[in-house]
Amino acid sequence: MKVIIIGSGLAGPAMALALKRHNISCKVFDLRDQAAFDGGFVALAPNALRALDRIGVYDRIRTQGWNYEEFRFLSSRNLSRIATVLNGSQRKYGYPALRISRGIVRQTLVDVLQEQQIELHFNAKCVQFEETDHSTVIATFADGYIEEADFLIGADGIHSRVRSHLDPNAVPTFSGQLGVGGSLSKSKLPKSGQEMYMPCLILGKLNSFMFMPCTYSGDRVNCFATVEGEDRSREEWTELQNDKSALYEILQSHHENERWPEVVHVASKSVDLSSLSLWPNNYYKVPELSSWSSSSGRGFVIGDAAHAMPPTGGQGAAMAFEDALTLANTLALLDQKESAPHQDLVSQWQVARKDRVKKILAFTSKGGDMRKSSASTFQQLVKEWVMWAYFLLRGKDAGLSWIYEYDTEKLVL
Template sequence: MSELPYLAIVGGGIAGPALALSLKKHHGISSIVYELQPKYDVRGVNITLAPNALRVLQHVGVYDTVRPQGYRYENIHMSNARSQALGTLRQGSPKHYNFSSLRIHRAIVQKALLDELKVQGIPVVFGKKLVQLHEEKEFVELEFADGTTARASFAIGADGVHSRVRDAIMETKTSYSGFMGIIGMGVKRESLHKSASQVPLPNFVFGSRGFVAIMPSSYEGDMVDFFSTMPYPARSREEWNELANDKTKIQEILQQRYGNEWPHFICDMTKDYDKEGLSLLPFFEVPPLERWTSIKRRVILIGDSAHAFTPQGGQGAAMGLEDAETLSHTLSHPDFKSDYVRLLTAWERHRIERLRLVKDFTDLNGRLRTPDTAVIQWLKELLIWGRFKWTGELGNLQWLHGYNAEDIVRFF
């Protein structure tokens, strides 16, 4: 067992590299990362990293690299379509959480992690498509589409919502959540209509037609994103790809929802933004899993492979990063080799319970963003206003943003 590579990680996005770095830097444990793409993947969109995500990036040594490449902020302001303030959430706070939040492109985070893997001498093999996985008593064998195979003591599935590793160890079926997102990036802040000055940014705007977020995304805050999540009928994967490539249709969807009866700067963006820059993202979900490990416990799932759900709480990447660091402390436990079944079970139970709480939070956000009648919308806005009057600016979310992955050791 000791002659094999200790860990094979399938997936070179964010969670997989973070796991490899945490294992190497804090515990001296070796691993190898296999990535489907033939090279570093520059695709993706801007994402939000809350303090619980940034804490992990600091621990693995890339926070100082990514911090100057995104927009740091503490408060998310909320308003309605009439530009009336509903409340303010302190999502990031050096005082309360040691970090502000960060708006940054996903590819920048991935590149920082991959670059650090190279610095640490952790191998990454690109262009490796997993086709089969065999779990034996003391090792896992991986078969790739190019005909090559590899063995390791343990294998980690960090290969996303449509995980091949997950498919190899259990029968599951991902499903469309009923929501999709549309995002436009790279808008010059100075180009926004003067009505934008009436609301502080970042700002989440709620109305009877749905939800629009306006968020600075550059270090100086002079560039902004706008994005909206909305219910939309299900389609086949081919039909989703066709719609994602139909930029005229995407712009029409935006204009139909937000082309009038909204703040002028939002109406302008739906009409004037270069449609070729629009991205459409259908949200797929992994059904709640009873376990994140194989029966023999030598194959382990993390990130979207284990728990993909709609990213309406700004916690998608964060949950994968938390999985990675908590798992690294589990794998490095002095008794892991002889007692890995018990330790992985404890890790799994802890993470499943936390993800249940996070999904409840995300589902609530989704309901608040869903279009409704004028009366229901008024009640939702009253609920948002009342919540922050009652809970204060931290929104009773210390459990979420203040999470420390190293605390996993208490559950062993």
């Protein structure tokens, strides 16, 4: 069996490593240059780390980010605690949660992939994907190169070219929000900030501000604001991403219409300019696809290409890894049982994954609702009380074990 993977973000390399476990050969293609750097940070929950452990990546990244278990919601009025939620637990889930640079995760995946001698081609933009009538797929690249295989996996992100082949009408729409953030040395925070519990999300009346340590020792802190903005073309987003002074201005303007604690002002003023990044991508919504596979069951989309989700649940990368490992297991099953009903297995995989992603999306939008602005200080107070009561009733795991306990190896088709 031969597989073509389009995209070497997070889902693509995870897919390649998961196929390698089954001795299935694949080639990965990415339109970017090898040196392209991924900015920003991700919080990897136990379900993401369990998947990375299975493909030999977890041990390499474990000490390159901040390991934590509890996450707190604080009020912007006086930094008082609204609620504490368990985001990871060595004892309960087998893994803590990990806040880490997205670039480190992606580079480690690529390193492991290259050590395992899996072919990875950069500057390779897939422009077309066709299915032949002799049960193969053909990918065509911008420079005219052509590759044929048994299956093609589109792990090509939110603006996926492969998805446009499966469903030309599934065009992402901008949600009106974007995240801007960077990192700074913890020592630059005022004393009150250095003593404040982290990771935490400070909920304001109009907005929210996140503080998360992002190195193993916790000496650096990633801070992050969700702000409102207008849609732009992809070229304009890239231009803004590279304009660090403009990003700095956006981060400052976050405080204009609201009183924030000193720690928020100091952090946004002291953030290292070079670390500032903007990532509007996950604030685009992809309409629900009728299918994640082509009519022949030989072309697939996974990760953000199939179901981009807002970052408010911290599950985008986790879903990409889960898709990759479960799809690799499904393809391995097809490889073993030449005569197995191909479409049956493909659709069973799809039903199981769509069901899980739908539930995760519902959880993620609840996280988004918590961050929505309140019309008045009274309404903000009511929101804080409702959150306090809700989390008190649900207990420390907040009823989230179904998310964090998920194990890709337990999906039996």
